Amino acid sequence: MHVRVSGVRAREAVTVASLAADAQGRRWRGEATFAADGHGVVDLDRSVPVSGSYGGADGMGLFWSMRPPTGDPDEAWFSPGYPDAAAAFEVRLTVTVAGQEIAARTLTRQWTTTGVTHRTLTPGVDGAAGVLFLPPPGAVRRPGVLLLGGSEGGVGRTYDAALLASHGYPSVALGYFGVPGLPETLRDIPLEYFATAARLLRAQPGADPGAVVVNGYSRGSEAALLLAESYPELVRGAILYAPNDTVWSSFPGGGNAWTIGGVPVPRTAIPVTHVAGPVLAVAGGRDRIWQSDTQAQRIMQHLDDAHVTAHQALVYPNAGHGVGSFPYLAAGTSQPSPGTVARNMGGTREADAAARIDSWPKVLAFLAA
Numbered sequence: 001m002h003v004r005v006s007g008v009r010a011r012e013a014v015t016v017a018s019l020a021a022d023a024q025g026r027r028w029r030g031e032a033t034f035a036a037d038g039h040g041v042v043d044l045d046r047s048v049p050v051s052g053s054y055g056g057a058d059g060m061g062l063f064w065s066m067r068p069p070t071g072d073p074d075e076a077w078f079s080p081g082y083p084d085a086a087a088a089f090e091v092r093l094t095v096t097v098a099g100q101e102i103a104a105r106t107l108t109r110q111w112t113t114t115g116v117t118h119r120t121l122t123p124g125v126d127g128a129a130g131v132l133f134l135p136p137p138g139a140v141r142r143p144g145v146l147l148l149g150g151s152e153g154g155v156g157r158t159y160d161a162a163l164l165a166s167h168g169y170p171s172v173a174l175g176y177f178g179v180p181g182l183p184e185t186l187r188d189i190p191l192e193y194f195a196t197a198a199r200l201l202r203a204q205p206g207a208d209p210g211a212v213v214v215n216g217y218s219r220g221s222e223a224a225l226l227l228a229e230s231y232p233e234l235v236r237g238a239i240l241y242a243p244n245d246t247v248w249s250s251f252p253g254g255g256n257a258w259t260i261g262g263v264p265v266p267r268t269a270i271p272v273t274h275v276a277g278p279v280l281a282v283a284g285g286r287d288r289i290w291q292s293d294t295q296a297q298r299i300m301q302h303l304d305d306a307h308v309t310a311h312q313a314l315v316y317p318n319a320g321h322g323v324g325s326f327p328y329l330a331a332g333t334s335q336p337s338p339g340t341v342a343r344n345m346g347g348t349r350e351a352d353a354a355a356r357i358d359s360w361p362k363v364l365a366f367l368a369a
Helices: 158-166 191-202 219-230 292-305 349-368
Strands: 013-021 027-035 089-097 100-109 117-121 129-134 142-148 171-175 207-217 235-241 258-260 279-284 311-316
Touching (some): 117 158, 129 191, 142 158, 142 191, 142 219, 142 349, 158 171, 171 191, 191 207, 191 219, 191 258, 207 219, 219 235, 219 258, 219 279, 279 292, 279 349, 292 311, 311 349
Parallel strands (some): 142 171, 235 279
Antiparallel strands (some): 013 027, 013 089, 089 100, 117 129, 129 171
């Protein structure tokens, strides 16, 4: 979005605010006060706020910097609801001068473009749990994207899948534990389960039958890299957010996280000698869950050693574990943990937002290559 205010007096103090209600009905707000230029114009792409919920010239600052009505914004995440056509939400922009609202505009943000469809996948019917999003009929065939969340479990990353389908990529937001019909915890998860989901995705209308990209976040990055190594004929690329280069134990600990052929995957560095497609890693330098920046660089070195030609690490020094993925949605820096203290993921809201703004178009370019 490009937001511009004109028609006020030169050098006048102008406050521009954003207001939106989340899925729980809480009204979030972003705000910035500017001094109009000599022509009575405030252009958010170029104007630096005097004060507000963000600093520096940022045309989308009012969107990602919104804060909840109560509580610590570092522990709050804006959730607009389930990402289908009904989950489009309104953002009201207002302009206030000398305490008087002088202009307003209401915008609608939506996750899916016209023609995108989705359906729920179940283990009993499909062999996998999640949500499948398909681009409009007749779209150019593009790689399917299999999206894996982390240790939070359940079916996450549905917003990512909806957006990617809107860009033309058939996508599945996959659950692999904490879902009815699947293990309750991240323990003894068969890699064959992910391969089943990838084959289902590859067979969809609009999907390139020769190309599936696995996009894993946090613990999901382990599964993504293991899949790229174990199924090179199926997985032709991997995107790793806040990645890990080593197989960790189950979560909660005490067992094995992954199996293949009924045998636990060894808790060692993840090999990459059979990886057949490009790899993109996105990491934050202030990740407090684990050292994802160091691990991303080690993955790159392993790929160098294995002569995998196409790979890149995007490391954002001040971002944390919340370094990805799509931009412009208000997000905290602590991971909610029911019944326990929220885990500090490191970084800042500003740094995480900047990382998402920079990396998202690079992810889309990676998929289009």
